[in-house]
Amino acid sequence: MSGATQDRPLAAVQTLESTVFRLGQLARRLLAEYPDAGLIVDTCHVFGHDDGESSSQLELRAPDVDAVRAVCAALGAEAHTKTVDHHIVMEHVRGETTLDGVCVKVRAFRHFSSEESAVWRAEQDQAATASAQAPGGAE
8 A cells, every 4th residue: 555545544634633733823823913802712613624625713702892803903804893683782893814724703792881772773763764764665
């Protein structure tokens, strides 16, 4: 048996191991480069395939939405904001980029205060009313 054939049964494992190492190094580097952001490693996903290919994802969580925005800006990633109302108004901020072949996601959320929630809900009501009154809007 040739060396390549003998290694084939473990190709996916070897790919997984090297990818896990690379992801770990990246996580350590990001936490060291942005210590003020308060990042924690939330989730890691790594897949190794027998053809030598891999895919990996590093999900980081920040303690506040401003930290996500700052890290995204530093990494050249766009921070996306979504506000939702599930009895509590919450702002979710996420960013995503690829570094060293690893998909890196950064996220945080915050609860709106009672006052902020009231203002946000009023703005949503005004937008819905304006949309309904516009030509072709809902009646």
